[in-house]
Amino acid sequence: MKKLMMALICLLVTLPSIAQEITGIWQTIDDKTNKPKSDVEITIKDGKLFGQVVGFYNSDPNYDPLCKECKGDLHNQPIKGLFIVDGLTKKDGVWVKDDGILDPESGKTYDVKLWQEDGELQVRGYIGFFYRTQTWVRKK
Template sequence: MRTKLLQIPVAALLLALSSGASAAEATGRWKTIDDQTGQAKSIVEITRSSSGIYTGRITELLNPSRPNPTCDKCKDDRKNQPITGMEIIRGMKADNATEFSGGTILKPDEGKVYKSKMELIEGGSKLKVSGCVAFICKSQVWVRQ
């Protein structure tokens, strides 16, 4: 009887630890928030490959300026491709449990690619995403969905 009583708290603790670990993971769906207007712009899904590389793809545009927009200002393989479904984060690697770097992020409305880094904040409920050119960086805070 005593063994069974101990198994319940241990199982509960393991469950709590495992769910906490997934909350502090960059993978998942994120609502992007425009840093200038404060308005939600899109939903980005971040995934991690078996080699540990993180990528992010726009799965939904919220209130697009025109139906089915394409990246007409892009200069790489994404030129004239639909923005919905587009991979905007490429090559990101984990530095530690909450910080990621070494990748790039595309701003589709400008067609520009920036060096990028990400940081999980507020216990993994938000993701600070920065794009940099030289020493000038801009950041947005995305909200986990």
């Protein structure tokens, strides 16, 4: 009986951390229309966080945009499959990296902070002291 109680206590203690798992698929929300725009799969490899575009919300089944404004090897590459969040590290409960997030529409990279709040993902891109925060929603 004691072992069962201890197992239940351990489960209850770890349950909030399981629910707060950051990995998985998240919907990005369009700033202008406030509608889902794309799906990004968040993964962690070797302690670093990555985000790859895995799908779009578009009525055209052949919608497959290219990263026309991207520089170097990413120029004219399909956005689907592109890693837009690149190698963030966790510091004080927040994932961060200079030039860690790519905006495929503009081709620009930004310093980024990423954290969970109330079950949503807060993604904040920075240029100097100026920033914009997007809220991504976990895909069910």
